[in-house]
Amino acid sequence: MKYCTEIDHNTIQCSLCEHKCVLIENAIGKCKVNQNVDGSLVCLVHSKPVAVHVDPIEKKPLFHFEIGSKTYSLGTYGCNFKCQWCQNYQISQSEIKNIESITTYTPEEIVHNALTNNCSSISYTYNEPTIFYPYARDIGMLAKERGLKNIFVSNGFQTETIIEDMKTWVDACNIDLKCFNVKNCKMFTGGDINVVLRNLKLLAKSDIHLEITTLVIPDFNDSDEELKQIAEFIVTYLGSDVPWHVSAFHPDYKMTDKSITSKETIFRAMEIGTKSGLKYVYPGNIW
């Protein structure tokens, strides 16, 4: 599969995510991990994951898919968003240094490790998998052949071309629906919420299992009005049986001026979800 289009003889446009970076020779995109090398898009983190763990599938979170199973999870450096509260900012927002020093895990090794650890799936997670899609897809195609499922934990900012391609190998997605306010989304993540909403509708129409997560942040997206808009969008466009995970925020990265989300706020979000017609609303990060 080709992940870019040629603009002229040494300039290309990346077609992985909706930033659609135009890259002159040797230029690297906003995600810091995809580069124009001799007119082709090279994913610098291919086979170079920096986080590899065996997780319970409920940690993704997925509560309605392969319940009780283990999932082999991996992530790399880089991200196409710059969420001010990112809890994995050490890998998502840092510059890649000494890529050669990172242990290589080929797609074959990842699939082998998943099988020997008795995992029933592989999760592309921790940072945004769209930016390492060429690596994820190479793993995913092999995984599928060996009977493993593929799980994409994503911010939903892919191009339509990638969403279309995901239908051929991805089995389940958890998509972050971070807020419903266009201006706040742009300012605090660098993304466009309308693209995420478009992709959610496309995924809901596909055979890919879909669950949604919203990190509920005080004085950012926790008003009754905004939570209701999110819940009603899910009910109206994705389906009342799509699970919604409402998770508590804790201060991290550049967002240290806000407090931890209270249990009361999470319960309020759950009530708004169920009153809006959602059948499955789950709390996250509260004890």
Ligand code: SF4
């Ligand atoms: S994946 Fe990276 S290089 Fe490609 S469009 Fe997105 S930010 Fe730009």
